[in-house]
Amino acid sequence: MSELSGFNGVALSGSSDDDLTARLAAFVRHREAFSPNTWRQLLSVMRICWRWSQENKRSFLPMSPADLQDYLFHLQATGRATSTIAVHAALIAMLHRNAGLVPPTVSPDVVRARKKINRTAVVSGERTGQAVPFCRPDLNRLDAAWKNSPRLQHLRDLAFMHVAYGTLLRMSEISRLRVRDISRAADGRILLDVGWTKTILQSGGIVKALSARSSERLLAWINAAGLAGEPDAVLFCPVHRSNKITAVATEPMSAPCLEDIWRRARLQAGAGTPLKTNKGRYSSWSGHSARVGAAQDMARKGVSIAQIMQEGTWTQTQTVMRYIRRVDAHNGAMVGLMEDEDWQS
Missing domain, CATH: 1.10.443.10 (Intergrase catalytic core)
Incomplete structure (x- = not known):
């Protein structure tokens, strides 16, 4: 599908809101305001979220806080990293803002859901990946x-x-x-x-x-x-x-x-x-x-x-x-205090 028709078709999914269509069209026309990578990510998230919305009979645009919570929990259940889930939430909010809609991410329910996802992931042992250093x-x-x-x-x-x-x-x-x-x-x-x-x-x-x-x-x-x-x-x-x-x-x-x-x-x-x-x-x-x-x-x-x-x-x-967390770990104030030769018990 072409970028403009695909954007409007996926986003509106049958809506007759002409104002919303116009705002989305303006958003697409000014896509150069964003980096190519951001735009590619946005289109990818849109397709994934829209497909989930269709399969579960949920609203995509505007997306309710309750639906966004369920979508984020779905991403967690399918093994997505917390950083990936954060990107999905941020891009869904970005789409709503540029469509002139209130982002569902501002809801306290969504905020709590994201904190729960992050806490669950950290407690279960998830760690943020890092590129292998070239020194x-x-x-x-x-x-x-x-x-x-x-x-x-x-x-x-x-x-x-x-x-x-x-x-x-x-x-x-x-x-x-x-x-x-x-x-x-x-x-x-x-x-x-x-x-x-x-x-x-x-x-x-x-x-x-x-x-x-x-x-x-x-x-x-x-x-x-x-x-x-x-x-x-x-x-x-x-x-x-x-x-x-x-x-x-x-x-x-x-x-x-x-x-x-x-x-x-x-x-x-x-x-x-x-x-x-x-x-x-x-x-x-x-x-x-x-x-x-x-x-x-x-x-x-x-x-x-x-x-x-x-x-x-x-x-x-x-x-x-x-x-630099591992490099700097031994430069902490307490390590310096404990290893100070002049430190007296």
């Missing part, structure tokens, strides 16, 4: 293995790893970088002009600096691939098995192709055995691994939470604290 020693091992490789794919993957770790940019943000976004500092190191990130949308964008070694690896890839004279080319493009780039690419690589970079790196590092994790997720390095690893490395060096948040363009302190 400085991992980067050093890959650097030693690939820096002199004759294979173009290795040079690209190594440059990608250096940029990912050195900038803490998200995978999609790295994929959008182009040759024209590169400039040089006075000492020769590379500066990357990042137009926008998930959390920073402003006309000036942000500038990320690379270390001398990371700058060298990125330039080695650009020169080997012949991208230096192609300002519109994306920095990281596909490499053919013939050891050449297939063409000067102006479109970012797909997420699966970028994830393959992490998979190859994990195998090269000798850490190919999947880790046993909660709900089977994050068993190896992935698109978020460099952000987690870099945050942990900075915490080990005593970098402040505010500085780590700035480097990773995080807006929520609890996100960073979750990433």
Whole structure:
């Protein structure tokens, strides 16, 4: 189904409310106000929730607090993580707000239902998943293995790893970088002009600096691939098995192709055995691994939470604290007090 007709058809499910139809149509027309990932998630949640509503003879839009409670409990019963359930609730609320309706999430009954779901999950042992960290020693091992490789794919993957770790940019943000976004500092190191990130949308964008070694690896890839004279080319493009780039690419690589970079790196590092994790997720390095690893490395060096948040363009302190919780555990005030040599009984 087309996006607009599907949106209206699923949302209204037979309603004749012309005003509601118009508000939904306006919402769809202005979908560029949201990130592509948010929009994809919204459509996915709509389909899942609408299907449940049809099967259980419930109202979808507007959705009553009682129906939303039952839907959230249904998600819990089918094994969805609390983070996934929270996303469903947030996107259903977002749909209602943009349709000019009161979100059912404001109801005290729904608030209590979500607290019950969270409490039940935590008590039963559910833990929030976290990407396997990609830290400085991992980067050093890959650097030693690939820096002199004759294979173009290795040079690209190594440059990608250096940029990912050195900038803490998200995978999609790295994929959008182009040759024209590169400039040089006075000492020769590379500066990357990042137009926008998930959390920073402003006309000036942000500038990320690379270390001398990371700058060298990125330039080695650009020169080997012949991208230096192609300002519109994306920095990281596909490499053919013939050891050449297939063409000067102006479109970012797909997420699966970028994830393959992490998979190859994990195998090269000798850490190919999947880790046993909660709900089977994050068993190896992935698109978020460099952000987690870099945050942990900075915490080990005593970098402040505010500085780590700035480097990773995080807006929520609890996100960073979750990433570094094990690193920072032994730096607590009570541990310092108990291990103070001058502490007297």
